[in-house]
Amino acid sequence: xxxxxxxxxxxxxxxxxxxxxxxxxxxxxxxxxxxxxxxxxxxxxxxxxxxxxxxxxxxxxxxxxxxxxxxxxxxxxxxxxxxxxxxxxxxxxxxxxxxxxxxxxxxxxxxxxxxxxxxxxxxxxxxxxxxxxxxxxxxxxxxxxxxxxxx
Amino acid sequence: xxxxxxxxxxxxxxxxxxxxxxxxxxxxxxxxxxxxxxxxxxxxxxxxxxxxxxxxxxxxxxxxxxxxxxxxxxxxxxxxxxxxxxxxxxxxxxxxxxxxxxxxxxxxxxxxxxxxxxxxxxxxxxxxxxxxxxxxxxxxxxxxxxxxxxxxxxxxxxxxxxxxxxxxxxxxxxxxxxxxxxxxxxxxxxxxxxxxxxxxxxxxxxxxxxxxxxxxxxxxxxxxxxxxxxxxxxxxxxxxxxxxxxxxxxxxxxxxxxxxxxxxxxxxxxxxxxxxxxxxxxxxxxxxxxxxxxxxxxxxxxxxxxxxxxxxxxxxxxxxxxxxxxxxxxxxxxxxxxxxxxxxxxxxxxxxxxxxxxxxxxxxxxxxxxxxxxxxxxxxxxxxxxxxxxxxxxxxxxxxxxxxxxxxxxxxxxxxxxxxxxxxxxxxxxxxxxxxxxxxxxxxxxxxxxxxxxxxxxxxxxxxxxx
Numbered sequence: 001x002x003x004x005x006x007x008x009x010x011x012x013x014x015x016x017x018x019x020x021x022x023x024x025x026x027x028x029x030x031x032x033x034x035x036x037x038x039x040x041x042x043x044x045x046x047x048x049x050x051x052x053x054x055x056x057x058x059x060x061x062x063x064x065x066x067x068x069x070x071x072x073x074x075x076x077x078x079x080x081x082x083x084x085x086x087x088x089x090x091x092x093x094x095x096x097x098x099x100x101x102x103x104x105x106x107x108x109x110x111x112x113x114x115x116x117x118x119x120x121x122x123x124x125x126x127x128x129x130x131x132x133x134x135x136x137x138x139x140x141x142x143x144x145x146x147x148x149x150x151x
Numbered sequence: 152x153x154x155x156x157x158x159x160x161x162x163x164x165x166x167x168x169x170x171x172x173x174x175x176x177x178x179x180x181x182x183x184x185x186x187x188x189x190x191x192x193x194x195x196x197x198x199x200x201x202x203x204x205x206x207x208x209x210x211x212x213x214x215x216x217x218x219x220x221x222x223x224x225x226x227x228x229x230x231x232x233x234x235x236x237x238x239x240x241x242x243x244x245x246x247x248x249x250x251x252x253x254x255x256x257x258x259x260x261x262x263x264x265x266x267x268x269x270x271x272x273x274x275x276x277x278x279x280x281x282x283x284x285x286x287x288x289x290x291x292x293x294x295x296x297x298x299x300x301x302x303x304x305x306x307x308x309x310x311x312x313x314x315x316x317x318x319x320x321x322x323x324x325x326x327x328x329x330x331x332x333x334x335x336x337x338x339x340x341x342x343x344x345x346x347x348x349x350x351x352x353x354x355x356x357x358x359x360x361x362x363x364x365x366x367x368x369x370x371x372x373x374x375x376x377x378x379x380x381x382x383x384x385x386x387x388x389x390x391x392x393x394x395x396x397x398x399x400x401x402x403x404x405x406x407x408x409x410x411x412x413x414x415x416x417x418x419x420x421x422x423x424x425x426x427x428x429x430x431x432x433x434x435x436x437x438x439x440x441x442x443x444x445x446x447x448x449x450x451x452x453x454x455x456x457x458x459x460x461x462x463x464x465x466x467x468x469x470x471x472x473x474x475x476x477x478x479x480x481x482x483x484x485x486x487x488x489x490x491x492x493x494x495x496x497x498x499x500x501x502x503x504x505x506x507x508x509x510x511x512x513x514x515x516x517x518x519x520x521x522x523x524x525x526x527x528x529x530x531x532x533x534x535x536x537x538x539x540x541x542x543x544x545x546x547x548x549x550x551x552x553x554x555x556x557x558x559x560x561x562x563x564x565x566x567x568x569x570x571x572x573x574x575x576x577x578x579x580x581x582x583x584x585x586x587x588x589x590x591x592x593x594x595x596x597x598x599x600x601x602x603x604x605x606x607x608x609x610x611x612x613x614x615x616x617x618x
Contacts, residue, residue: 017284026427026528044283048338051427051521051530059232060338064284 019066021048023073037136054085068098076107086125102130154212158589161218166195168203169589179206188220214371215592219378224249227272231279239334240278243343247350248380259295280310282336293317297324308334308346341432381591390417400540407546409447412506414514426531433534439514444506450482469501503548504561511562516572535572542577549581556612580609
């Protein structure tokens, strides 16, 4: 499985599935941009939509055979929603699935160091944690590295 | 077309024949005789046809039949995640007119397989995985079914990528299987119609014979579908119309029986403004079956539901009266009983309305409010049926009982249930001649004629404002 970029930017048909979803709120522009970027990089992307619970993301990942769940959250309370997410994945047989999260992850971010926010989400079981201004190329590079794919 | 059509239904209690004059066109009448499906189905059919011959001596050009006899089409659905492919498979089976006796999800265990064997379904629907998604579970389940003593044909409607391997494993063990399109090819796209068509085909090929209905084949042109599928077809025809004649648009049909209450909705309108749909996408043509709601066999269980806060207060109060409870017990024990007094007729209206009220509440979507950074968000689970244009009542309680419009109004939206997406101001109709299913059968061959007869036969009650 090697999601190589095809000339038209279409995903490789047997590439790994990346599941995108927005937790608890309805913003979706960033997710659409991310979806486009990941597809151009050769990933098969399934957008599970907005206003999701972690249970719904787990169900969607099971059905789609996703290898990565990439969660977006903008309302600053994701730590509450995502508490127990890794355990739910383990219960559903998704042990080892990659969990990424990005966005406005803490309401008190002005008063906290990014390293602390990142550590908080890593402790919740996320493999990668991104601030709002992350570069899309960084996400693509991380995905390739974590999935063991050629750059 | 000169001549007449006989539209036959092999029910569990009666074999019924609706006689249609194909030339005028007109419904000439209906004859029935107690069913003989447990001995020789042709005996009841012959008697019913003899009675039907009294309506016309014109040549019979068409004779089609549906069947709900011997338990109807009993199906088991197998999927992966309960709220996703398992639910999609259930929706596909219900829409094909089946009685879904059990739904399994995730990997089938040894105990599940033992249950499956004991249930002896007529058909099995195997789903699991979106296209390109999970294939391990459906493959595991195919192996489990292949090793089992289950001899029902298997409809395979799973992850497209896994389908060939699933069919190969089942076929290698001698199971009859029918591959079709995935019921949930993508998370946000339900595709149940191909599976429904294959289920109906398997019904004609296998179930007719298994139920002993093949003896009747020489007397009818075709036994084409389970009876609930005929009701669904009539509802779809009435909503969509034909190429030449428009239908009535989005609508709901409530079919109240002695043992069950079915609700069919045909609607493709998007959810109302400001509603965010959640969960599995909804089928345009949706059927739900309530096995605990009926005006005879289940009269007792309806009375026991009088405590439900969703039930309209006046209906709940009427059902709680001691005399009502006693009458419900009597009806459940004497399912052929007819009302013989004003009080008994009034209770039939209450029972019918309670079945309509609860069945519609379970069928329609519901809105839940939640809060986000953008303010209040209204999440819609299920179908928004507030704007359906027509509401049709089908079944004995409408055809033979008093005050059918009153029974039907129990389906409407009301202030105390603001989150229920019930019909608000539909035009109300009832099937006074009990021929709705027959028009679904006729639609198979003569859709334009069936549509004209439906429109002419259903009795209007005006457009009622919501309660």
